[in-house]
Amino acid sequence: MKIECKCGNYIVDQTDMVRNKAILIADQDWFDFLESVEETGHDDRELSRTLYECDECGRLYIYDQNGSLKCFSPEDESHNINILASMEGDNWKRSLFGGWWKASSAIRTQKGYVECEGEDTYESTEWLEIKEVYFEMFERLKNENRLRSALLRKDGEDIHFWKYNKDA
Numbered sequence: 680m681k682i683e684c685k686c687g688n689y690i691v692d693q694t695d696m697v698r699n700k701a702i703l704i705a706d707q708d709w710f711d712f713l714e715s716v717e718e719t720g721h722d723d724r725e726l727s728r729t730l731y732e733c734d735e736c737g738r739l740y741i742y743d744q745n746g747s748l749k750c751f752s753p754e755d756e757s758h759n760i761n762i763l764a765s766m767e768g769d770n771w772k773r774s775l776f777g778g779w780w781k782a783s784s785a786i787r788t789q790k791g792y793v794e795c796e797g798e799d800t801y802e803s804t805e806w807l808e809i810k811e812v813y814f815e816m817f818e819r820l821k822n823e824n825r826l827r828s829a830l831l832r833k834d835g836e837d838i839h840f841w842k843y844n845k846d847a
């Protein structure tokens with residue numbers, strides 16, 4: 680998904696937990712939405728819509744009830760870029776991924792990387808380095824209570840998996 684903003688910037692939505700994206704539930708639908716989560720254990724996506732903020736100019740893009748994209752421009756220049764980001768600020772719970780592959784395949788330009796939103800991506804061809812950096816980052820983010828899930832894979836095999844549990 681890619682929106683070309685009126686300012687020339689591109690708004691790209693290719694991963695989860697996008698900083699300049701939010702889910703909109705109409706107040707008139709709010710109780711139906713809560714009931715669907717309670718009853719089925721998952722949300723009723725038909726009640727939700729997506730909105731995006733442009734990183735450059737602060738314009739908001741909202742899908743209307745018919746799926747048509749509408750643009751709203753900020754009234755003044757002191758608008759708050761990142762207005763759709765987490766209420767937790769930089770403490771939102773993110774996902775950590777580490778992966779390493781034995782042979783270089785056409786889709787991978789490097790043999791291993793550790794990736795987490797808001798952190799520098801680490802690349803290495805050495806499995807032991809990938810593993811070390813992954814667990815360093817894992818311990819740090821977990822201790823800071825800023826982690827939702829973590830996955831480490833070695834040549835397609837899951838080596839380590841962890842998921843946040845609020846009751847634990």
Ligand SMILES: [Zn+2]
Binds near residue numbers: 733
């Ligand atoms: Zn823009």
